Amino acid sequence: MSHQEIIDKLLSGEMKLYQVDKEVDAKEATDIRREFLEQKYDLDLSNISNYTLDMERASARNIENSIGVLQLPMGIAGPMKINGEYCQREVFIPLATSEGALVASINRGASTITASGGANARVVSDIMTRAPAIKCEGVSEALKVKQWFVDNFDELKAIAESTTSHGKLIKIDPILIVGSYVYPRFVFSTGDSMGMNMVTIASEKILDKLAEETSAVHIALSGNVCVDKKPAAINIVEGRGKSVIADILVPKDIVAKKLKTTAEAIVEVNTAKNLVGSAASGAMAFNAHYANMVAAIFLATGQDAAHVVEGSLGITTAENRDGDLYFSVNLPDLPVATVGGGTSLEVAQEGLNILGVAGSNHAKEFAEIVACTVLAGELSLVGALAAGHLARAHQELGRG
Ligand SMILES: CC(C)(COP(=O)([O-])OP(=O)([O-])OC[C@H]1O[C@@H](n2cnc3c(N)ncnc32)[C@H](O)[C@@H]1OP(=O)([O-])[O-])[C@@H](O)C(=O)NCCC(=O)NCCSC(=O)C[C@@](C)(O)CC(=O)[O-]
Ligand SMILES: NC(=O)C1=CN([C@@H]2O[C@H](COP(=O)(O)OP(=O)(O)OC[C@H]3O[C@@H](n4cnc5c(N)ncnc54)[C@H](OP(=O)(O)O)[C@@H]3O)[C@@H](O)[C@H]2O)C=CC1
Incomplete structure (x- = not known):
């Protein structure tokens, strides 16, 4: 034809x-x-x-029914000095966005961080989860099924790990029961991959064993206790993907020079906006705009864009230490990868190469870089709000 x-x-x-x-x-x-x-x-x-x-x-x-390729402008912020456990150097960060003023803002944060000696970053947890929905007769059978998972952990671990050379089943916890439904949260480590395909395949094998040995019925391989691609308290408390904390002490003179404000004003904005404002509105995220930085670096490096919803979660803290500013970002739920999924696309490889983190043995280093990028953008925006510069910045940089 x-x-x-x-x-x-x-x-x-x-x-x-x-x-x-x-x-x-x-x-x-x-x-x-x-x-x-x-x-x-x-x-x-x-x-x-x-x-x-x-x-x-x-x-x-990567795609079905393809019709072409989306182009987005990509900018660069940096150099930004990072004093992480895995990343100990200066980086330039590729950022894909259409929001004018965002790259300038992250660049200002990076410049502030570098002038202050560099940001600290630590990965405090590294897991990927899948929690199927299982149906039993009622609560008494549900409790037996819960115990079955506990009693057979070693065997289930061997079954799950037979499907992958990098994935490891760490624990099955928590195992929630609601009426006749059971939700075991399978917690894996997935190396340098984000791991959702890996843990989904491994979890299915565990459910095959459940079907062989019990009368419980598996209703859905994903039962929304995972929790994938939705904001959820369980992810905030238990962690999902990489849980990362980044912080910085910005000397008083640098707060004044780079951010045009004071530690006192930034603390006031952080309290009124990120803490009290978020609580008053019932928000799940106690920050200004983690999603902006997470989205821009995710798009530039081939991460799963839907995970921005998880990366947007977290709490920003600010303290006035005798005029110096202590500032931290806390990201409990940051699914990132340097292998697998969209990271193999040519443009994603170029983005990862700018950061020096393409391929195996780089996922935690990359997670530290993402967290420090979030720190940079958050610091700059909260600074701009404290200085009363937000509207002006977007007037000048975000309008044609
Ligand atoms: C716009 C600035 C940076 C000006 O900031 P400034 O301090 O007036 O600018 P400056 O000319 O004095 O330069 C300071 C630094 O900014 C950077 N910089 C300055 N200009 C550029 C540029 N053209 N390109 C690249 N970098 C730039 C650069 O790093 C420079 O330092 P240096 O490196 O020279 O020592 C500042 O006002 C700012 O950061 N504003 C905040 C803007 C922002 O964060 N927007 C994010 C999106 S807001 C949003 O989407 C979410 C929101 C607000 O709705 C969420 C919420 O509810 O809070
Ligand atoms: N299935 C689902 O429910 C969902 C899927 N996704 C999609 O899943 C994809 C990501 O899944 P993911 O499992 O990460 O990726 P892939 O399915 O692309 O698998 C990555 C594979 O890379 C291999 N690998 C090679 N080197 C390493 C290393 N150093 N560390 C870890 N693995 C390595 C692993 O093989 P081996 O296993 O043999 O060790 C692993 O299975 C994305 O495209 C995402 O959009 C997203 C959400 C839900």
């Missing part, structure tokens, strides 16, 4: 969009679906059509 014949079949409804992949290679299938849209709706999609990535490879593992 010729290129136009396939488009005609799509236009007439004789062929479905995903069936084009059976007729031609991934690159041509991409062009055909896009041209179908152009012809059906009389559109010009010439920008989506311009790209360099290997669509054959992307179609095999």
Whole structure:
């Protein structure tokens, strides 16, 4: 079939969009679906059509029904000095965003951090979780099933780990019971991958064993106690992905020079806004804009964009120490990877290479960099609010 014949079949409804992949290679299938849209709706999609990535490879593992590639402006912030456990150097941070003033703000935070001697960062927990929903007769069987998970942990660990060379089942905890439903939270370490595919495959094997040995029925492989891609208190308390803390002591003169304000004013803003304001509104996140930094660095490095909702959680603290400013960000739920998923896309590899963290043995180093980037942006925005500069900044940098 010729290129136009396939488009005609799509236009007439004789062929479905995903069936084009059976007729031609991934690159041509991409062009055909896009041209179908152009012809059906009389559109010009010439920008989506311009790209360099290997669509054959992307179609095999990252996208279905491809029509092209999204471009976003990418900027750089830095250098930013990091005194982490895994990252002990200066970095330049790639950031993909369309929000004017964001990169300038993170750059200002990075400059403040570097002038103050560097940010401290530590990964305090490193796990990935999957919690299926299991149905029993009632609470008494549910308790027996809970005990079955406890009694058989060693065997279940061996079964789960037979599916992966990097994943390790650390514990099954908590095991929640609600009426006849049981939710065991399988807690894994997943090396340098974010790990959701890995732990989902491993968890299914555990459920096969459950089906063999008990009459409990597995209702859903994910039962929303994981909790994947939703903001949740359990993730805040127990952690998910990397849990990371970053902090800095900014000397009084640098607060004045770089942020144009005082430690006292920043503490007041942090209390009124991030703590009391968040509590008053019932917010789950006690910060100004972690999501901005997490989204921009996630897009630049091929992370799963839906995990921004988890990365947005956390508490910012600020203290006035005799005019110097102690400032910290706490991210309990930051799923990140330097291998697997979208990190293998060519643009993501370039973003990870700018940071020097592509490939194995870099995930915790990367997590420290993300946390320090959040620290930089948070420090700058809270500083701008304290100085009364937010509207002006966005007037100057965020409007055409
Ligand atoms: C805009 C600034 C940085 C000006 O800040 P400034 O202090 O007036 O600018 P400056 O010219 O004195 O420069 C200070 C530093 O800013 C950086 N800088 C300055 N200009 C640039 C630029 N063009 N490109 C790159 N970097 C720039 C640069 O690092 C420079 O230091 P140096 O390195 O020279 O020593 C500041 O006012 C600021 O950070 N404002 C906050 C803006 C912000 O954080 N926006 C984020 C989005 S807000 C939002 O989406 C969420 C919100 C607000 O709704 C959430 C909530 O409810 O809170
Ligand atoms: N399935 C689901 O429910 C969900 C899936 N996702 C998607 O899952 C993907 C991420 O899953 P994930 O499991 O991370 O990735 P992949 O499915 O891409 O798997 C990554 C693989 O890399 C191998 N690997 C090689 N080197 C390392 C290393 N150093 N550390 C760890 N693993 C290594 C592992 O193999 P081995 O296992 O043999 O050790 C691992 O399985 C993303 O695309 C995301 O969007 C997101 C949310 C939910």
